[in-house]
């Protein structure tokens with residue numbers, strides 16, 4: 082196994098950011114083919130579960146306790162199980178649709194666990210693993226896909242914003258939030274409980290949206306404390322990467338004057354370490370970082386999608402060998418950090434969680450019809466009041482007719 | 485005459501347009517190999533090539549903005565917006581550029597483009613997939629706005645829209661994609677003509693897109709109770725075929741406009757205003773509107789309560805008759 086630590090901190094850019102960003106001087110991995118993520122991809126665990134040393138990142142990983150590492154494994158397994166249950170519930174008509182995170186667990190758990198409580202995350206619609214790390218009950222997510230709510234949780238309770246379906250929009254919201262954080266002086270104080278960063282999740286397809294480029298521009302100009310976390314799962318519904326971009330996505334950052342890195346998104350240790358570094362960079366007042374997590378959407382885009390129409394199963398097979406859970410499990414076992422009993426116990430816990438999620442989903446009541454009028458405005462609104470009254474009267478007329 | 489679905493009629497219409505005019509090109513998200521999420525462009529990339537059926541980057545402003553450039557270069561772009569709620573990133577280009585450039589050029593520039601938008605609710609979707617945003621575009625001078633409700637109209641209207649030298653917003657009622665009907669050998673109406681699709685004498689119901697079927701069902705139910713309802717499918721939302729509309733209302737004396745979009749500031753307001761101005765002495769009762777409530781389109785478990793249905797249309801007919 083070769084040393085992966087060559088200087089990798091992206092060129093250029095803002096000199097101030099570069100000189101101050103020692104911590105991001107990541108090292109290059111051994112040569113890899115581009116479809117494997119290329120030589121620039123940072124990896125700490127091979128698909129076989131072998132540890133690749135990194136002078137820059139080892140310290141971060143070494144700080145993790147065995148319990149925390151086992152916790153990562155538990156996160157990965159539980160969220161995959163919840164995801165499978167949600168898919169099954171959709172098939173049974175209990176959810177309108179489900180966007181599976183299968184294959185992207187490490188990208189989400191690694192980055193989600195790198196967040197501090199005060200950090201703030203802005204997800205797309207697929208960040209079930211991040212939601213889990215932020216302490217959301219998975220049932221909150223199911224409610225949205227079941228169609229009982231467009232929201233489903235209090236964003237400020239978990240510092241986890243609502244899911245955003247309009248592609249790319251949340252990257253601007255996250256940037257604005259980060260600009261506010263900077264204005265409040267909650268960066269660069271050195272107080273680990275005060276300094277905070279914002280993380281914006283988005284997909285490879287989203288990078289084509291103007292909103293995403295604009296958010297890079299704003300974040301750069303304002304030196305906002307934000308980590309742009311792109312899960313490059315290779316597909317935007319039916320469109321492969323080359324329909325969206327001619328350059329590797331992490332390289333986009335350099336044009337906006339901040340560092341961009343590509344990490345093996347199926348390697349939970351590398352994702353954790355790189356995101357940890359990037360968040361520290363942002364929290365310490367050095368501005369934005371783009372992290373491209375190179376991963377794969379193992380399932381369909383959503384339960385409505387049929388990927389056999391546009392991609393070959395051989396590709397999926399290749400990625401099966403890069404499974405994020407298998408490699409981490411192999412490493413944990415090899416290092417003696419976890420044993421069979423632990424793995425079995427996590428499996429049992431996953432089954433229990435799946436049962437609870439299923440039962441909770443089936444028990445989820447439909448909202449009352451009047452709820453659609455309830456939160457449109459904060460202050461009273463005459464048209465809403467009139468229509469709510471009409472709605473009630475109309476439905477009452479049926480009850481009268483039937484009684 | 486063959487039975488086919490609205491979805492397939494649109495595919496056939498697009499195919500015919502592409503065969504007839506090599507300048508017709510398609511662009512949109514996932515429209516190539518996948519054939520679009522609703523499969524409207526299914527098979528077209530295979531038959532016409534990637535040059536004419538282009539999978540676009542995921543960017544609606546880009547899709548419409550580059551369609552303008554292609555039109556300037558002599559092409560006739562037909563772009564697909566994946567869902568109604570995703571047209572807004574392109575709103576600036578549609579309203580500020582597409583709608584205005586021809587007049588700004590003194591007609592030196594033509595922008596013969598079609599912007600196809602699957603529209604409306606009723607499919608149990610998540611947020612942003614069920615909107616009825618036609619009023620934004622009917623309110624914009626420079627755009628033509630049409631919506632077929634049957635396979636026959638789907639097949640012919642898409643070809644007529646493509647052949648039009650002005651930009652056309654083409655709304656496809658997505659929950660009716662799988663409804664079947666026959667396609668006639670020729671278009672029997674112009675692109676901007678309304679169709680009296682059921683004759684009646686007691687009240688006129690005006691509808692378009694997904695609501696046409698609902699209103700026909702309501703008329704059927706009303707007939708069982710002895711009320712004769714005339715249903716007009718507007719087909720064209722801008723311009724409006726006011727002659728057909730007023731002809732019907734003058735005959736029945738009562739008018740109800742039905743759309744999925746929220747009522748306040750909706751297209752129904754424009755129609756009601758025109759009807760009362762033109763048919764004042766013929767009206768037996770005020771023009772009524774039935775539509776969505778003035779709230780964001782609700783989560784799917786509530787959509788049945790939001791969308792006008794047979795009962796709400798009948799309720800309005802009753803109120804009109806009881807006036």
Ligand SMILES: Cc1ncc(C[n+]2csc(CCOP(=O)(O)OP(=O)(O)O)c2C)c(N)n1
Pocket residue numbers: 207246247248283284285286287288314316317318378382513542544566570573
């Ligand atoms: C503005 C907008 N346009 C189109 C869509 C429809 N849509 C939903 S997901 C998707 C592909 C997204 O791909 P990517 O950003 O790579 O994320 P992934 O779903 O692969 O996680 C599209 C086109 C949308 N939600 N928003």
